[in-house]
Structure formats: C-alpha cells, structure tokens
Amino acid sequence: MSADTRADAPDYRDTVFLPQTDFPMRAGLPAREPEWLARWARIGIYDTLRKGAGERAPFILHDGPPYANGNLHIGHALNKVLKDFIVRSQQMMGRDARYVPGWDCHGLPIEWKIEEQYRQKGLDKDKVDLVEFRQECRRFADHWIDVQRDEFKRLGVNGKWDDPYLTMNYHAEAVIAAEFMKLLMNGSLYQGSKPVMWSPVEKTALAEAEVEYHDHTSHTIWVRFRVLAQGEGGTADISQPTIEQVPEGLGDLVHASVVIWTTTPWTIPQNRAVAYNPDISYGLYQVDSLVETSTATSGELLVLADALADSVQAAAKIEGWTRLRDVAVSELDGLTLSHPLSAAEGADGEWNYPVPMLPGDHVTDEAGTGFVHTAPSHGDDDYQLGLKHGLKMTYNVEPDGTYRTDLPIFGGEAIIQPDGKDGPANVSVIKNLAWAGALLAKGKIKHSYPHSWRSKAPLIYRNTAQWFAAIDRPLEDGMGEYGSTIRARALTSIDKLVKWTPQSGRNRIHSMVENRPDWVLSRQRAWGVPLTCFVKKGAKPDAEDFLLRDPRVNDRIIAAFERDGTDAWYRDGFKEQILDGVVDPDDYDQVMDVLDVWFDSGSTHAFVIRDREDGSPDGISDLCLEGTDQHRGWFQSSLLQASATKGRAPYKAVLTHGFTLDEKGMKMSKSLGNTILPAEVVEQYGADILRLWVAQVDYTADSRIGKEILKGTADSYRRLRNTLRFLLGALAGFDDAEKIDPAEMPELEQFILHRLAQLDHTVRKGYDAYDFQGVFQTLFQFCTVDLSAFYFDIRKDALYCDAPDSTRRRAVRTVMDILYHRLVTWLAPILPFTMEDVWLSRFPSESDSVHLRDFAVTPADWLNEPLAAKWDHVRRARRVVTAALEVKRADKTIGASLEAAPIVHVEDPEMLAALKSVNFTDMCIVSDLALTSDPAPNEAFRMSEAPGLGVVFELAEGQKCQRCWKILPDVGSHSHPGVCARCDEVLSHG
Structure with missing residues (x-):
C-alpha cells in the first residue's frame, strides 16, 4: 500500500513532544563570554571554592611567572589554559585546587625599555637618581601586569587574580634577599674571577637560562705556535730556525710549529697555553708542495693530530706533504711555544712570554687540529685548565666588548658592536697574525653560537669578578638528607622526589644539572634585588673574613625590605644603619650588583607556597607546568635555589609542553607575518575555541595553530554544542518525580549507563594524567558516535512519541539527565564559558555555577560487562543494516x-x-x-x-502513521485516524 500522507489527515504536530530550549545554535562567544566573566567575579568563584574546601586534600599548581613586559603571545595562552585545565579538573575531582598567578618583575628587559625611553628624551641614565630609575621600572612592570592580567582572565583562567604574587612586592623582595643570605651563611656564596657568558650589548653577565643558540657565521683560523728552542725567549721569529745543531732532548721539533684551530680569533691576544690530549695520535708533517695561494711554507714542519691532518692540508692549500714520524706524548709534555703575536709589529713586548703545552681531556680529534688554543679568561675548559696549572688571567676585554684601550695593536677595537653585529676585532687579529707569519690558513664556518635571548645579540665568554653559588661545595646547613652539595641534592631530587611528564624531561634536566658550572648570581644592572652582602675592605675574596656573616645584619636587611622594599639598599646611609653596633661601617663595602632574576623566580616557592595562606607550610607544590625550555630556566633555577636553601626540590611533579608553530610548522615571528595573537582569536571565535584548540593538540610536542586549524576547531565545537543543545531540549520540564531506577530501565539505557561508568574512569584517569587531548577526544567521540549517531537517533521516537508517563520515555529522560550532568561537568574544565551557559540554561540562578560543582560519583553497579558484550553484537549488526x-x-x-x-x-x-x-x-x-x-x-x-x-x-x-511516521499495517484501524496503535493509545490517554 502507499505510504503517502493523506491530504485530509489530522495534524498531530502539537501532540508530539519535540525538544524545547532557548539555548541558541549560534554561540556568540566573543560577545557573551565577558558577561560570564563579570558573573564569576560577582560570585567570587575562586574564593567561594576555597571557603568551601573543608577537609579536601590541597592541590597546588605553582605558576611559573611570565615576564611583565608586553602583550600575551599564543605560547602564553597555551601555557595558562593548560594550567586552568588542571586546576579546574583537580577541583572538580574533589581536591582543593589552588592557583596563585604571578609575575617576574625585575630584570634587564624592563630596565632596557626604560633606558630606551631615556635615550629618546635625551636623558642620561647614569645621571638619573638610581631610586627614581628603579621606580620607573616598577611603574612599567605595574602597567604590563594589569594588561596581562586582563588578557589571562579573558581566556577564562580561574585563579587568585585579585592577589597575585609579584617578585617586586616588598615581602617577595625581602624573602628573595633572605634566601640569598642563606647562601651567604651556608658557605655556598663566593666571589670569583672567571669567564662567564657576557653580553657586550647589555653589558652584564648572563645565566645559562638566558642563553639561546642560533646559527652564526664565524671566522676560523689555523695558527702556527712555533716551538721554542731551549733557552730561547718568547720573541723568536716565526720562520724556521737555521741552527745546525739541535739542542739536546728537543730533536727535530725545534724546527716545527704546533698548529691550533679556533672559531674565535679575537681570543688569540689572550692566549696563555696550548692543550693536547695524551690519548690522541699526533704526527710531524713536512710540507713538500703548495697551491699558489697557500700561506704555508715549503719545507716547514707542522705538528698535527693524524685524524685531522687531511682537513688541515685542504684548508692550508698544501698540495703535498710527508708524514715524517710519530710525535710522542712525552715530547709534547713540557714543550713551550712562542706566542704567535710576539713578533707582530707594534706588539711592544705584550706577548713576550713562553706558551706552555698542557694535557687536557677536553681536547678531541673531531674537528680542528687536535690542539686547543687556551685563553683562561674566555672559556670554561680553558679556565679550568688554567686553574689547574696556574696560568695567568687576562683582563683585555671591557664590559662593552671592546679591547682595553692600552692593549697594543688592538686597543679599543670592538668584538661585538652595540647593535649586536661583529666588530673589527676578529679581522684585525687575523691580519696581524698573517703579517707576523703565524697564520697558516683561514676560513668561515656556520655553526650554533650563543646569543642573549633578550637582545638576540651574540655573546662572548669574558673574565670578570662575579658572585657565584658553588654547586659542589659541601653546605654548612644541616640539611643533608638528599646530599651535602647543591648538585647532589638536585640530582637526588630529579631521580627520587620528582615525577617528570614526559619522562624525557627527567633526562634533559638531569644532563643539564649534572654538567652545569657554578651558578652566576650577580648582574651589573640596577633593577632587581641587590646582593645583600658586605665585603671587608682590603680582604681577598678567599679570605675567611672577606664576607660579613652576621644574623643580626641579615635580620635588619629583611626588616628594612619588608617595610620599604629593596630601594632602601640604594638610599644614603643604609649601610651605616644596618651595620651600626655590629661592625665599623667604614671597614666594609656594600655590594651593588643585583641578583640574577632567575634567583628571584627560583625563590617563589618560599614567598608563594610557604608563606601564603593558600599555600603549603612545607613550601612544596604538587605540580609545575611550563614549556620545555624551562628545564634550563625556571625548573632548574627553582631546583638549584631550593636545593641550596631547603635541601630538596620545591615541587613534586613537573609537566612540560612544547612550543607553538604556524600551520606549516614554522616558528612564529613578526618578520614572517605568521603570528597568531590570543586576543585576535578571542575576538573572532571566543576564548572557548582557543581553549578547545589547546585540548585537541598533543601539547607535549610542538603545536600548530592557524586559520584553517581554528576553523576545524570551531566545527568540532559546533558539533559538540548541538549535542548539548539536544539534551537541553529533550529535558525540558524534567524533574525528580520523573526519574526511574536503573534496574527498571530498558537494556539500551542500562548500556548507556555502563558506557558512562567506563567514561567516568577514563575521564578521571585522563585528567589525573593531564591527558586533555585524550579526555576531549573520548568525550567528543562519545557525543558524536554513542549519542548523536546511536542513542539519540534511536530514542528520538520514544522521546517524541511515547506517553510522558511511559516507562521507556521516563528511562530515556532519566538517562539524558544523567548524561547532561556528567557531560557538562566533565567538559567544564575545558570549555568553562559554554558549560556555564548550558548549566544556567537549565538551572538559572544568580549565585550558582557549574564551576562550583564536582564530578558526580558513578555507582559501581552501572558497569555491566555481560550486557556490554551483548550490545556489542547489537551495534555491529546495526551498522550493517544502516x-x-x-x-x-x-x-x-x-x-x-x-x-x-x-x-x-x-x-x-x-x-x-x-x-x-x-x-x-x-x-x-x-x-x-x-x-x-x-x-x-x-x-x-x-x-x-x-x-x-x-x-x-x-x-x-502499510500506511504511514501521521504522528510517528512509521509505516505499519495497523495504521488507520484505530479510534484516532491515521495513527498506529502506540500513538492511538498516547492520544487516547492524553
């Protein structure tokens, strides 16, 4: 029979229970999200949760402080949204999840900005009162804290925004100073003159965490160091000796030159030795024939590592040579060389000293010549070798990266210019080596080279007097449970006390800490916490009384900083005030360097976790989350600082995320025009779309973002929103009286409850493992596959057409109510704005919020594996039919x-x-x-x-039922025309 609708059929549309909801299809997030932010502020969500914590176990995510300098970039958004996922989910799983945001406020970038402003106004920073300059820096930081706070809040990040921590707050400054003075008292602080990473552009030392590596093209040179005959001075001509009798014990090496290779020609004037490795095979090579442009000399003898001889031959354009014999280590031991600049015109005797050959394990035969030119003032390996053998330090390089003005030949020449470009020093040294006959070959090499991550300018190693924390010196503090030195405590913490996610983070930071040098604490700048110590005038740094160690002095400094901040250190009369009655102030100098800002942020565990009411008395946080670059930054500075002052790591777990890239996988940069600003995404799509992007990426690796990716994210959001909208519509008018016990439900509803029990376990486990991608994909698949394409599709008929009091329809609505509560709360940490909208659409209230709820407890008896196995058959068969x-x-x-x-x-x-x-x-x-x-x-x-x-x-x-649209043989045979038996019964009892 025809299934067509009869023209005279009754209209039963008003008898069908269609979904009813005002929840809009279009989210309108950019316009509506600020309303929810204002609402949460009125309710005081964060404080309300703290007040209602009761006996909940605390969970503290310690915020690694962003720098108060400029608008947020997409990396900031990734970081803060991930933190918010964690805090919200831990709270909703029954913990008292505390999150105090904070800012790094001191340091060079802010100081640099103020100096730029001064230069634009024609002002000289050095002529401005130091305290006024520091207050300018404070005002600059204050401005950007307010800007960034608003931008973070706009992302939906919940935290103690009305009372964040700032490293420039007076209490924070007092604690940072107190933590520094613990180093003073436990013996780890010392002043040393040694090479450190130095920025000529910024005129200050840098810590390893402030150094990044970029490709850089450097000059390379191969230089002859002529062997000195016995009794010969340091000024002998570089050309081959013509003596007929070889001095006893020296052999034919008296005619030879030891060849070194370096990528820093500017360090040659500071050379004090040449290093060799006793495990390397060396040979004596005689030049036979040359390419026309070669700077080598026919017949000259060169000492080289055999493994590198071919590369030297090619670089020096030597056409042919003969390996005369092995050069034994015993011959190199104690050999002295002439400095290659000793015969340079205008040297004025500056380099008239013998250059010893010394054994060093750091020498390899992987590149160069197998011999390493050693300048103890300009490299750590060189310094260590010099320390071991008593080599003299040089002080030829000024803070601005120029040679001292009275250095012969090169005085005043720049190594690095103020704009960060190479100065003339390298080329000048190369030319003078050539004129002196010491240059064997030259070239250029593109290699990874250290740069300042602030100015992006190249760095140099430079010998200066700096303050260090000795990481291998036994500490006098009685906290030796995890080791007696900073390094030992840090390594023990890494291996035994801290959980690293991903595990590769453990290997990364362990290697860095295991091999790092002492911590350079001092900076030659103005905006920061001063190194609060006094040194005795005339005393040497290694003298026992060099540093003033007195608890009374420390307490006075801390009290002054609590009251007036660190500006007090720079006011006239402070030294006299602090030292009065303890020692004679005239006997001591006040140190005016400022602390490395990494020490500031490394101390946050003390003034945030330990000292605040919403912290923990032991000063140990449950989790720290930052980018993977912080293994050399905040993770490490916190670890080292706490190891020195509290004997262990200040955190229980560390989670790291990757960087943000554009859609093509390129690093974002303004010059490429591929940056994505969080504010722009929020303005176009809304914060929840940006948050959903974070939830969909594998944040442990680098994450891509761009217009097409965001379009895909918005599409996923719309599909999820439609699922929730359907639930809202289906639950219109639902109340507790309609609920039905699971035992009375049809099997399909019991199966959905089984799936919810499975999901409850998966979601909680995923949130606990910080697997937000897994949580969202699991819930999204459930909504689209289990619900929209299966359960909702099947039960629309019962929902629309069954009688309101029928068992089946009541069961459907009961399950949908359960689905609603679980989905809205499970998704609330990821999509806080949308889930608040969904919640209030059903439960309007001036004081309620989904974010004041916990994940519902799922009854254990919902799990029903035999039923699930049966319904697996049903679903597989259904797929074939559909x-x-x-x-x-x-x-x-x-x-x-x-x-x-x-x-x-x-x-x-x-x-x-x-x-x-x-x-x-x-x-x-x-x-x-x-x-x-x-x-x-x-x-x-x-x-x-x-x-x-x-x-x-x-x-x-049969005919088509005009109410439920099923085609059945009995349609038309009941009291209500054009309907089936089921619909006739519903209409009869309506």
Whole structure:
C-alpha cells in the first residue's frame, strides 16, 4: 500500500513532544563570554571554592611567572589554559585546587625599555637618581601586569587574580634577599674571577637560562705556535730556525710549529697555553708542495693530530706533504711555544712570554687540529685548565666588548658592536697574525653560537669578578638528607622526589644539572634585588673574613625590605644603619650588583607556597607546568635555589609542553607575518575555541595553530554544542518525580549507563594524567558516535512519541539527565564559558555555577560487562543494516529509513540471540525487520568487517502513521485516524 500522507489527515504536530530550549545554535562567544566573566567575579568563584574546601586534600599548581613586559603571545595562552585545565579538573575531582598567578618583575628587559625611553628624551641614565630609575621600572612592570592580567582572565583562567604574587612586592623582595643570605651563611656564596657568558650589548653577565643558540657565521683560523728552542725567549721569529745543531732532548721539533684551530680569533691576544690530549695520535708533517695561494711554507714542519691532518692540508692549500714520524706524548709534555703575536709589529713586548703545552681531556680529534688554543679568561675548559696549572688571567676585554684601550695593536677595537653585529676585532687579529707569519690558513664556518635571548645579540665568554653559588661545595646547613652539595641534592631530587611528564624531561634536566658550572648570581644592572652582602675592605675574596656573616645584619636587611622594599639598599646611609653596633661601617663595602632574576623566580616557592595562606607550610607544590625550555630556566633555577636553601626540590611533579608553530610548522615571528595573537582569536571565535584548540593538540610536542586549524576547531565545537543543545531540549520540564531506577530501565539505557561508568574512569584517569587531548577526544567521540549517531537517533521516537508517563520515555529522560550532568561537568574544565551557559540554561540562578560543582560519583553497579558484550553484537549488526539502508537512500529507492523492512540474515547464533532479545527494529529505525539464521542470498548487502551478516532490503508494508511516521499495517484501524496503535493509545490517554 502507499505510504503517502493523506491530504485530509489530522495534524498531530502539537501532540508530539519535540525538544524545547532557548539555548541558541549560534554561540556568540566573543560577545557573551565577558558577561560570564563579570558573573564569576560577582560570585567570587575562586574564593567561594576555597571557603568551601573543608577537609579536601590541597592541590597546588605553582605558576611559573611570565615576564611583565608586553602583550600575551599564543605560547602564553597555551601555557595558562593548560594550567586552568588542571586546576579546574583537580577541583572538580574533589581536591582543593589552588592557583596563585604571578609575575617576574625585575630584570634587564624592563630596565632596557626604560633606558630606551631615556635615550629618546635625551636623558642620561647614569645621571638619573638610581631610586627614581628603579621606580620607573616598577611603574612599567605595574602597567604590563594589569594588561596581562586582563588578557589571562579573558581566556577564562580561574585563579587568585585579585592577589597575585609579584617578585617586586616588598615581602617577595625581602624573602628573595633572605634566601640569598642563606647562601651567604651556608658557605655556598663566593666571589670569583672567571669567564662567564657576557653580553657586550647589555653589558652584564648572563645565566645559562638566558642563553639561546642560533646559527652564526664565524671566522676560523689555523695558527702556527712555533716551538721554542731551549733557552730561547718568547720573541723568536716565526720562520724556521737555521741552527745546525739541535739542542739536546728537543730533536727535530725545534724546527716545527704546533698548529691550533679556533672559531674565535679575537681570543688569540689572550692566549696563555696550548692543550693536547695524551690519548690522541699526533704526527710531524713536512710540507713538500703548495697551491699558489697557500700561506704555508715549503719545507716547514707542522705538528698535527693524524685524524685531522687531511682537513688541515685542504684548508692550508698544501698540495703535498710527508708524514715524517710519530710525535710522542712525552715530547709534547713540557714543550713551550712562542706566542704567535710576539713578533707582530707594534706588539711592544705584550706577548713576550713562553706558551706552555698542557694535557687536557677536553681536547678531541673531531674537528680542528687536535690542539686547543687556551685563553683562561674566555672559556670554561680553558679556565679550568688554567686553574689547574696556574696560568695567568687576562683582563683585555671591557664590559662593552671592546679591547682595553692600552692593549697594543688592538686597543679599543670592538668584538661585538652595540647593535649586536661583529666588530673589527676578529679581522684585525687575523691580519696581524698573517703579517707576523703565524697564520697558516683561514676560513668561515656556520655553526650554533650563543646569543642573549633578550637582545638576540651574540655573546662572548669574558673574565670578570662575579658572585657565584658553588654547586659542589659541601653546605654548612644541616640539611643533608638528599646530599651535602647543591648538585647532589638536585640530582637526588630529579631521580627520587620528582615525577617528570614526559619522562624525557627527567633526562634533559638531569644532563643539564649534572654538567652545569657554578651558578652566576650577580648582574651589573640596577633593577632587581641587590646582593645583600658586605665585603671587608682590603680582604681577598678567599679570605675567611672577606664576607660579613652576621644574623643580626641579615635580620635588619629583611626588616628594612619588608617595610620599604629593596630601594632602601640604594638610599644614603643604609649601610651605616644596618651595620651600626655590629661592625665599623667604614671597614666594609656594600655590594651593588643585583641578583640574577632567575634567583628571584627560583625563590617563589618560599614567598608563594610557604608563606601564603593558600599555600603549603612545607613550601612544596604538587605540580609545575611550563614549556620545555624551562628545564634550563625556571625548573632548574627553582631546583638549584631550593636545593641550596631547603635541601630538596620545591615541587613534586613537573609537566612540560612544547612550543607553538604556524600551520606549516614554522616558528612564529613578526618578520614572517605568521603570528597568531590570543586576543585576535578571542575576538573572532571566543576564548572557548582557543581553549578547545589547546585540548585537541598533543601539547607535549610542538603545536600548530592557524586559520584553517581554528576553523576545524570551531566545527568540532559546533558539533559538540548541538549535542548539548539536544539534551537541553529533550529535558525540558524534567524533574525528580520523573526519574526511574536503573534496574527498571530498558537494556539500551542500562548500556548507556555502563558506557558512562567506563567514561567516568577514563575521564578521571585522563585528567589525573593531564591527558586533555585524550579526555576531549573520548568525550567528543562519545557525543558524536554513542549519542548523536546511536542513542539519540534511536530514542528520538520514544522521546517524541511515547506517553510522558511511559516507562521507556521516563528511562530515556532519566538517562539524558544523567548524561547532561556528567557531560557538562566533565567538559567544564575545558570549555568553562559554554558549560556555564548550558548549566544556567537549565538551572538559572544568580549565585550558582557549574564551576562550583564536582564530578558526580558513578555507582559501581552501572558497569555491566555481560550486557556490554551483548550490545556489542547489537551495534555491529546495526551498522550493517544502516549501511544497507544508506545505499537505498542514495539511489532514491527510499527517502527515510522508516520506509524499510529489511530481512537480516545472521549466521552467528550468539549474535542472533542477542538481536532477538531486544527490539532490533527500533534499534535500526525501521518500521519492520525480520531476523533469520538462514544463509544470506547472493543479492544481500554485506560488509567485510561483519562476516556472517547479510541484509536483504524490503519496503515496509502499510500506511504511514501521521504522528510517528512509521509505516505499519495497523495504521488507520484505530479510534484516532491515521495513527498506529502506540500513538492511538498516547492520544487516547492524553
């Protein structure tokens, strides 16, 4: 019979229980999110949660402070949103999750900005009162803290925004000074003159955490160091000796030159030795023939590592040479050389000293010549070798990267210019070496080279008097549970006390700490916490009384900083005030360097975690989360600082994320025009879309973002929003009286509860493991596959057409209520604005919020594995039926699945029994369906992934019910015209 609708059929639309909701399809997030922010501020979400914490176990995520300097970039957004995911999810899982945001406020970048402002106004920084200059820096930081705070809050990040921590707050400054003075008292602080990473542009020492490596093209030179004959001075000509009798014990080496290779020609004037490795094989080579442009000399003798001889021959354009013999280590031991600049014109005797050859394990035969030119003032290996053998330090390089003006030949020449470009020093040294006959070859090399991560300018190693924390010196503090030195405590903490996620983070920081030098604490700047110590006038740094160590002095400094901040240190009379009655102030100098800002941030565990009411008395946080670059930055400075002052790491776990890249995987930069600003994303899409992007990426690796990626994110959001909108509509008017016990529910509803029990475990486990990508993908798949394409699709008929008091419809709505509560709370940490909207759409209130709720406890008896196994059969069979119907829909045989009455052939007895035990007709959304164990005919529809199943298409017989649209034989035979028996009963009792 025809299934067409009769023209005179009654209109039953008003009798169908369609979803009803005002929740809009279009989110309008950019316009609406600020309203929720204002609402949360009125409610005081963060403080309300703290007041209601009761006996909850605390969970403290310690915020690594961003720098108060400029608008936020997308990396800031990734970082803060991840932190918010963690804090919100831990709170909703039953903990008292505390998050105090903070800012790094001192340091060079701010100071640099103020200096730029001064230069633009024609002012000289050095002529401005130091305290006034520091207050200018403070005002600059204050401005950017306010800007960044608003930008972070706009992302939906919940925290103690009205009372953040600032490293420039008076209490923070007092604690930083107090932590520094613990180093003073426990013996780890010392002043040393040694090479440190130095920025000529910024005129200050830098810590390793402030150094980044970029490709840089450097000059390379191969230089002859002529062997000195016995009794010969340091000024002998570089050309070969013509003596006929070889001095006893020296052999033919008196005619030779030891060849070194370096990528820093400017360090040659500071050379004090040449190093060799006793484990390397060396040979004596005689030059036979040359390329026309070679700077080598025919017949000259050169001493080289055999493994590198070919590369030297090519660089020096030597056409042919002869290896005369091995050069034994015993011959090199104690050999002295002439400095290559000793014969340079204008040297004025500056380099008239013998250059010893010394053994060093750091020498390799991987590149160069197998000999290392050693300038103790300009490299750590060189310094260590010089320390061991008593080499003299040089002081030829000024803070601005120029040679001292009275240095012969090179005085005043710049190594690095103020604009960060190479100065003339390298070329000048190369030319003078050539004129002196010491240059064997030259070239250029592109290699990784240290740069300041602030100014991006190249750095140099420079010998200066600096203050250090000795990381291998036993500490006098009685906190030796995890080791007696800073390094030992840090390594023990890394291996035994801290959980690293991902685990590769442990290897990264362990290697860095294991091999790092002493910590350079001092900076030659103005804006920061001063090194609060006094040194005795005339005393040497290694003297026992060099540093003033007195608890009374320390206490007075701390009290002054608590009251007036660190500006007090720079006011006239402070030294006299602090030292009065303890020692004679005239006997001591006040140190005026400022602390490395990494010491500031490394001390935050003390004034944030330890000292605040919302912290923890032991000063140990549960988690720190920052980018992977912080293994050399804040993670490490916190670890070293706490190891020195509290004996262990100040955190229990460390989680790291990667960097943000554009859609092509390129690093973002303004010059490339590929930057994505958080504010722009929020303005176009809303903060929840940006947060959803964070939830969809694998943040442990580098993450890509761009217009097309954000479009995909917005599409996922719309699909999820539609699921929630359907739930809201389906639950219109639902109340507790309608609820039904799970035991009374149909199997399909019990199966959905089983899936929710599984999800509850997965979601909690995922949030605890900080696997937000896994949590979201699990919930998204559940919403789109389990709900929209399966459960909702099947139960729309019962929801729309069953009687309101029917068991099946009540069960559906009860399950939907459960789904609603769980989905909204599970997704709230990721999409706080949208879930608040969904919550208030159903439960409007002036004081309530989804963010004041916890994840609901899931009854254990919802898990039902036998039922799940049975419904796995149902779902697999259903997929085959719906695929078969889709074919008929595509070829226009039918317009809707309710026009079908398929015959399903099932070979598997267990599956057949499962299908017969449920209303498989309703599961497939057809009007009729037959199940049979007969073999499927050849024309049956099959799917390779479902062997033993075949579907034969048949049209449904009967008329179309004008209410539920099923095609059934009984339509038209009931009291209400044009409806089926089920709909007739609903109408009769309506």
